[in-house]
Amino acid sequence: MCKCFVDHPNIFVDLGGSNNEENMVDFAVAQLGAHRLLFGSDNSHIQSIGRILASATTEKQKQMIFYENYAALLRKGGYHAD
């Protein structure tokens, strides 16, 4: 799915869901960049955290995914999360 969004920079992707195949996050980072990924759980909290902790992302990229990317989006709309 991420491959479909490569040329659409206004689309952000959340990483939620119950399926936690290895390499999903790293694949998404390679396709879209960490700046377009958002932490989400789809009520599968364990896998949604686990797949990010298990990924090859840097600590900075993890911070972006878990918080900074979405906070930046909210800020654009005047909704300050910090």
Add this chain to the structure above:
Amino acid sequence: MRHCCGKEDTMLIDVNTRIGHWPFKKLRYNTCKTLLERMNRFGVDQSVVSSFNGIFYKNTQSANEELYQEIHASKEYRKKFIPFAVINPAYAEWEKDLEVCHKKWNMKGVCLYPAYHDYALHEPFVAALLKAAAARGMVVSLSVRMLDSRQNSWLDPGKEDTLKELLPLIRQEPAGHYLITNIANTGNLTADDIALLKQSNVLMDTSGRMLNHFKSWLDRYGAGKFAFGSHAPLLDYISGRLRFELLEPGEISAQDLSKIQSENAAKMLGL
């Protein structure tokens, strides 16, 4: 990072890993070298490992030999990895293959893949294999599923089971030792089924998503029935640990945590 959540001095045994090739997607961390790097990064001490290739080769023994050779290429691999064979009991001379895996290659268990090897669990040769494994003290490992069928390749024959569908095997050979992995579908069982699991030599690994509410599983079966498993490298390396490491101290005792982290596995594997 030594451990993702646990204490530095925690002993961890992962009962559910594989190396080799999965023909439907590119894998990372699927060699002894890369799996060991993964273990060292996340603080896992030992891993039960079998070969993906045994799922897809007609003659599974070629894959078992590859696994043996890869592990025996390094003293450290021999210390870190606990090899399990892949046996197809519908294939010729599996009894001799099991003998070699057990006696010559020191494999502690055997993985069965009925969906990929195209046989039904009620076939008489399955009963014969269970009996042979029990006689040798080898653990029988059964995976409820390999991958989520919603995203499977159109060429992947993998079918998903439920915990209940695997229980007739345990009834058939109650003297056996069983490892049930990746419980990703319903865990609903009758009172008789629950009693069977409690009284049998069964460990369930923590890689399956159905164990997300792990406390309820602990309350039902007790900590003696679970072992840490990652299902790596098909599933992410961490979620299988978070299921028990994120429990609050009031939800699990230190003693029960140790059972799940390594003690139950070590006991079943005779380590």
